[in-house]
Amino acid sequence: xxxxAEITKQNIRQFxxxxxxxxVGFASVxxxxxxxxxxxxxxxxxxxxxxxxxxxxxxxxxSASPVMAVNGRLDLMEFSRSCNYKLSRFLNxxxxxxxxxxxxxxxxxxxxxxxxxxxxxSLRHAALAAxxxxxxxxxxxxxxxxxxxxxxxxxxxxxxxxxx
Numbered sequence: 453x454x455x456x457a458e459i460t461k462q463n464i465r466q467f468x469x470x471x472x473x474x475x476v477g478f479a480s481v482x483x484x485x486x487x488x489x490x491x492x493x494x495x496x497x498x499x500x501x502x503x504x505x506x507x508x509x510x511x512x513x514x515s516a517s518p519v520m521a522v523n524g525r526l527d528l529m530e531f532s533r534s535c536n537y538k539l540s541r542f543l544n545x546x547x548x549x550x551x552x553x554x555x556x557x558x559x560x561x562x563x564x565x566x567x568x569x570x571x572x573x574s575l576r577h578a579a580l581a582a583x584x585x586x587x588x589x590x591x592x593x594x595x596x597x598x599x600x601x602x603x604x605x606x607x608x609x610x611x612x613x614x615x616x
Contacts, residue, residue, distance in 0.1 A: 457614060460613065464476075468535070468539060471538060474507055474598065474602070476504065477503075477579065477583045477616045478501060478503055478582055478613050479504060479581035481493075481500055481501060481608070484577060484581045489574045492608065495608075498610050499610065501611050503539060503613075504578045504582035504606045505605050505607075506602050508602055509603065513601070536605050539553075547611055549609045550610050553606075554606040554607065555605060556575070556605050582616055583616035588600055
């Protein structure tokens with residue numbers, strides 16, 4: 453018999469997949485480990501879990517045209533931001549929880565020690581914690597179906613959900 457947390461995860465997973473997202477995983481904030489990023493508690497002290505969404509890169513990135521390649525990425529970023537927003541509103545409405553979105557790679561802080569290379573939340577580490585893949589030799593997450601041509605976004609919430 454499924455637990456309350458498992459039923460909640462099933463409902464959220466179905467909502468996310470119905471948006472058109474390629475894959476989704478869940479991670480407890482306690483299972484997220486990113487040594488170079490700020491602690492999640494410094495960004496959202498009451499966060500308990502994250503929903504991590506995986507998006508396959510469009511074929512545009514294969515184009516010799518920089519315009520075509522960049523526009524494919526911009527399309528994907530716009531779609532992922534919309535999914536983040538819709539999921540955060542769904543969590544708030546259906547589960548009466550605070551939810552905070554984590555965008556695809558932007559904006560980044562180009563100042564300081566990280567020089568734009570360290571995100572507030574490392575989506576690669578989040579994807580790993582959410583069971584969406586494993587590290588490849590190139591330091592990217594290898595998704596079991598989409599390989600390394602995948603990007604991630606996430607939504608943090610106060611829901612107590614176990615990692616996948």
